Amino acid sequence: MNATDSRRLARRCGIVAPLLALGAVFLATLLAAPETFTWRERALSDMGRYGTRTFWLFNGGLVVAGLVGVPFWVHLLAAGRNRLERLGAVLLAVAVFGMVGVGVFFLGHTAFYLERELHFPAALTLFVVAPIAQWTYGTGAILEGDAGLGLVSLWTGNAHLLGWAGWLLSRRAGGDPWAWFAVSEAVAAIAFGSWILVLAGPTQFDDGRAGNRERDAAGRSEAATDAKPVDRTETR
Structure with missing residues (x-):
């Protein structure tokens, strides 16, 4: 499998995985x-209880x-443009590991x-x-000048906080402290899944982006080579 086929597979997995998870959850609610x-x-x-x-x-x-989603995560980690993007990819995998654990x-x-338990x-x-x-990941994207992806990442992350804040406020208004907890869970799930769908978009997996990463890596390698001290000792 060549690099283009690998990216295509990773992208498809990045699209199918969140749709599959969200689809299963919301179909179960029905x-x-x-x-x-x-x-x-x-x-x-509670929908996952035995019986x-x-x-x-x-x-x-x-x-x-x-x-x-494993192929998608592997590609996202390898395609990271800086340490923060790669760390974000690792944390994404940890979160998905938690989802599997559920x-x-x-x-x-x-x-x-x-x-x-x-x-x-x-x-x-x-x-x-x-x-x-x-x-x-969003912070890493912004540092790379990718403001669009960065802001989407940051604000879909903020959606988690808004969902949980809404639940905490509802606790103060209602008698049952766990009332509407599932709504906040759903908000978090949609925010996380939507973000993954954005990451799996064509602009993140096109050949041009991959080529830019390779050229950037080559440029850094050449710069490091040029920065090495030159031995000016003349041989006589």
């Missing part, structure tokens, strides 16, 4: 029984989406395997690391 999920009274993860009609759809969608360590998984740490990893990945 299929879930009222006692399993409501936007006001439940968390999204619910949405168990396989919800958990399977998250796990498969995470695996499908599906693998579903609510009540201790009844089947592992004594330690790992669902909450997995969900926390996803929701905490995802916006940090977006802010980090």
Whole structure:
């Protein structure tokens, strides 16, 4: 597989993975029984409890989406133009690892395997690391002069904060401290998935961008060579 084919595969995976994850989650909200999920009274993860009609759809969608996205993440890391973009790509992978963990360590998984409950740490990893990945990558993009991508990354990261702030404010107004928690989860999921779709856009994966990275790397290499001290000792 040549470089062009690899980029094409990575881009397709970057498009399919978030659509698959979001599609599975929101389809599950439509299929879930009222006692399993409501936007006001439940968390999204309640649809992944064993015995619910949405168990396989919800958990399977998250796990498969995470695996499908691996080629995209590998390309994004390799294509990073500076340390912040590469760090953002690594943090993106950590957040996706948390998403996969939500599906693998579903609510009540201790009844089947592992004594330690790992669902909450997995969900926390996803929701905490995802916006940090977006802010980090966005800052790196801005430093490279890519203001459009940088601002999209920063503001989709900010959307997480707005969603959680809305939930905290609703807690003060309502009697149930967990009311509408699923809405904030959905806002975060949409913000993260939308950002990945932007990263997988054609402008991020075209041959011209790849060529520019290669030329930049070559230019840095030549500059480093020119900066080396020259031995002016004459041979007699």
